[in-house]
Structures are given as structure tokens and as C-alpha cells.
Amino acid sequence: MHIVVCIKQVPDSAQIRVHPVTNTIMRQGVPAIINPYDLFALEEALRLKDQHGGTVTVITMGPPQAEAALRKALSFGADDAILITDRAFAGADTLATSFALASAIRQIQKNMPVDMVFTGKQTIDGDTAQVGPGVAKRLDMQLLTYVSKVVSVKPDKAEIVVERRAEGGVQVLKTRLPCLVTVLDGNNQMRFANMPNMFRAARHPLKRWSREEAGIVDEDIAKIGLKGSPTVVSKVFAPTPKSERAEMIAVESGDPKDLAVTVLAKMFTRFPAVEKEIAKRAQ
């Protein structure tokens, strides 16, 4: 079984700062990490590999530095890694990104058929959740988004059953391989990297694919990067700061009972929706 996991290197959201004057993201000095949502996808892929055997290939599209994210993924146990990197990809929106990734996955398929493509439900920097569905459509693969649990995989029958998060419940879906799965967060925990994998990750001959190597011909150059992106960012600005700090609740008596009654009264006045929600529960 061959699973391709698409990951993205993102700036650690915990350390993002916005320049107060220019309103641009200050990337300098911000550590780059694997998109946390992608780790759930990678772990799920590694678990399937543990059960069924096979190969896990991680890919990412990004600048040369994104190699670090791939090496990290190798240290967790991925077998192979490909960095898709080319100036031609710069400025890509989700439509252009899905074109490039789909093309690269087709190249991978030429060497080894791909049974599944896994990815996180979204990234923490873009938050779009659009690249997964885009790649699936371009590869004409069945799409399973927001998968909370892989119930079973039968590689010999090319069949997979998953639980997919829907509003108010989960759908149990059965489909045929190959398929693309976006993995919901919080249902597994990334394993620790072990020593042999860490050594292997450091030495692994990582593949670096240019646009041509990713299978994108000259005629398709208008489908990638800035040119291939229908959406244009017209303005970036800082949000109006939330009413600075919390409204601190204090009562003369200092009695927790009075504190509780005071905060409830304030809240119900300002947030009628909360009061309504609580009233619903009285029924």
C-alpha cells in the first residue's frame, strides 16, 4: 500500500508577530513547523502502514527551506520525501497549488501506484481547507474530507471505510481506492521519532523536483504560481484590536457567589445568544 501525505511548512502561529507599521507578517526569526493539522494525517498514514505494510511518501511544495519539514516527517517514520520547489510556483493560491501537487502526485504514480493521498484538514496559516478537495478533483480521486476515523482499509479489494464528520453526527462512508482523505484534528497523537529514523532522516537523499520534474509542461505554466491563481490579495490589514483586556469582575464582598451572579448578569445582557442557549437547556 502506498500513501502519499501532503504537508506544508508553516510559521509557528504561536510566534507570529505583525509589524505595527507596515502590517506585514514578520517572518524573521519565527520558527517554521510542519502544519500541526498535517501531523494528524501523517500519523494516520503511519498507523495504516504499521497495520498493512507499504510505503509512506511525504511531499510538500515550498521554498528550499521546507526541506526541514520533510526531514522531520522522515524522522517520524515516512519512507520517502519529495520537495517540489521552483520559483514558478511563487504566489500560488489554492487552485494553482492543487494543480502543482496533483501533477507531482501523477509523477509519483508513474513509479509506484498511489492508493491514498492524505492531508490535514487545513493549514494554520491559510486556513482554507481547499487544497485537499482541489487535488482530489484534479486526480479524479474519491474525496473524503474531515475524516475522524479510518474504520477499515482492504488493499486487496481497493476499499476503504471511514467516519466523516458532518454537522450533528458522523457519516460512515465506503469508497474505492485510490482516494484522497483529509484527516480531522485531535483524534490521534504524533508518535515520537526514534533514533534509527532520526539518523535515516538526516541522511536520506531527499528528492527535489523542479516544475518540469513535477510534470508541469510549458503549456501549463499559466496554471501555476501567481498566473494560475484566480484570487488576488487586494489588501492586508491588522484587525481592530478586541476590547483590549477582559472586563474584570470584582465584588466588594469578595464572595464567589456574588462574583458568579454578577458575571452571569453581565453576560446575559451583552450576549443574549448565550442566555438563549442556556434557556434551551431548561426544556
Place this chain on the structure above:
Amino acid sequence: MSEAPARKKRKFELDPKLASYKGVWVFVEHERGQVHPVSWELMGEGRKLADMLGVELVGVVLGAPGEPTRRFCTEAIYHSADLCYLMEDDILKDYRNEPFTKGMTNLVNTYQPEILLLGATTQGRDLAGSVATTLQTGLTADCTALTIDPDNRSMAATRPTFGGSLLCTIVTLNYRPQMATVRPRVMAMAERDASRTGRVIEHPLGMVESSIITKVLEYIPDAMQDKPQLAFADIIVAGGRGMKKPENFQLIWDLAQVLGAEVGASRPVVQAGWVDLERQVGQSGKTVRPKLYIAAGISGAIQHRVGMDASDCIIAINNDPNAPIFDFATYGIVGNAMTVVPALTEAFRQKLASVKKAG
């Protein structure tokens, strides 16, 4: 609100082929016989956009033949749609990506809207990403504000990025339709007016079940599952290291029980094994957006914050007046969580009792 230095407006002329795309569409999302409230929020916003453009507001309903589906069309019209496109087929009984993508794509190609809005829900995002890729058009995710640029009739969609630390406005110039998913509970619902009338136009799906690869085996409602559902909870009571001992965490459970709330936790508490991993809120756990989030003994480190600061109202209890959680909570109480939490439990219990009595 400060803005980036004004850039020169680009000269822009829409491709004549695209100028025939007219109207603002709203995808009416439903599951298990219920329309998702975000659809009526989109109608409210869509109405404004349609009026600015001088075009019709259109609801799009895909579903199984029968009364509920028809009722959704009527409701869409009550919620200010001028027209509804209705696609009825047994294949559309449950949401599935393939037939819904095909159905929506066919409708767009046939009737050519200039704007298509969907909710940023699991269903809306699944469908939007697929439809936009199939149509090769631009899609802006998870928007919090929409407007029309009067100079060129294009939609300007504003969305938070980098976990909300920046906002950006995105336009889709020479592509139609312009698509966006919109975050639930940000926009005001359209007012329902049962005297409104409008047209319903039916359009066939044109697929057979045997051609669809993905099958729905079962639908398990959350109520039937004994599993925490934090991502969709309207009220969450969360505890952190400040609860001091695992036994004290019972106070969190007690409050949650009175409120019919889910229990959440910060990472240290999960790692200490006090509660299950499924309840962890934050960067390596769940992202939640309840109407009310009560954080007891949680300091509010950024890793926790990114998972919950989109909550509508946050009550924070912490004995450290300098805890970062007070920088972004709505209400702050400096005090001992072990006494304040039970006091809140009692206050909410009394509130519920008074509602019951009144109702």
C-alpha cells in the same frame, strides 16, 4: 483599523464572456431535515450584495424528492431569496461530494451566477473546494465580511489569516463565479417573512446511483455516540493546570453537566492523564468556537488560545491577575477556581430553575 498603503487601482475590464454571469447564489445547506443556520445568514448578506449589484438573490437547494426539500425552497424565499433552483433526486438524500459537486457545477454552468456563497462548514467547504476546482475559478475561504467594489462590480471578500492575527481582502477578477465560504455566526440572519413569494425552477441532476462510487453506510448522530464533540459544542467548560489535582477536575464536570456543556482541557492536564486526548483544546488538539467558553485554571498560553479565542464569550477564572488569558477573555475573575467554579455551577442552576418556572 489601519490599512496598508493604498495601492494604485488596477485598470480592470471584465472579459465579455464573463459579463453574462449574473445573480448572487446561496447554497442552502441541510442535513437530516434541518437547514444549517449559516444558510440564512448568507441570505442576509447575499441580499445586500444582490441589491448593490441590482441582481436577483437565488437559493440553491439539492436534496431528495419530497416535502422537506420543497419546504427548504419556500424557507429560502421567506428568507429573502427571489428565486430558488431546486435539484431533487434520491441520490441527493445524504450529502456526498461527487453528486453534489456534479449537481452544483451543472447549475452554475447552466444559469451562470456571478457570485456563489456557501457556509464554511464541513459540508460547505467540502463542496466549495470541489466545485471551484472543477469550474477553475477563485474561491475565498472562511470569510467574515463581503462587499462589492462599485468600480468593477467585483466582490471583495475579507478573511482572517495566520490564525486571526491579520485580515486580508481578496478579489477574484477575471473569473466567474466568484466563490466564497463564509464563517457561521458572523453575519446577521435574513429576516423571515412568510408573505414573500418567489419562483422555484427545477433542474435535473442526471446521474444514476450505480455511477457513484462513494456510498453512505450509516449516519451516527452525535447524541447516539458516547464521544466528546467539542468542535460543534455551543458551550464548553475547560479546566487547566490551575485545578491543581485530578479530583478537583470533578468541579469542571459538575458545571458542564448543569450547562449541558462539553468538557475541554488544556494540554498539561491531558498529558497528566486527567482527561482524554479528545478533549484537548488548542494547537495540537481541537479548535473550538462555542457561544460560551469557560476557562478555569487555564493560563491562556498561545497554544491554547489559537484553539478557542474565536469563542463568542469567554469567562476566565485564574488566581494570577497577570495570566495571559485575561488579555483576550471577555470576562475575567481573579480568584480560586475551586470556589468560583462551584459558585458558577450554583448560579447557572438557579438560572435554569427560573427559566423552567417562567416557561
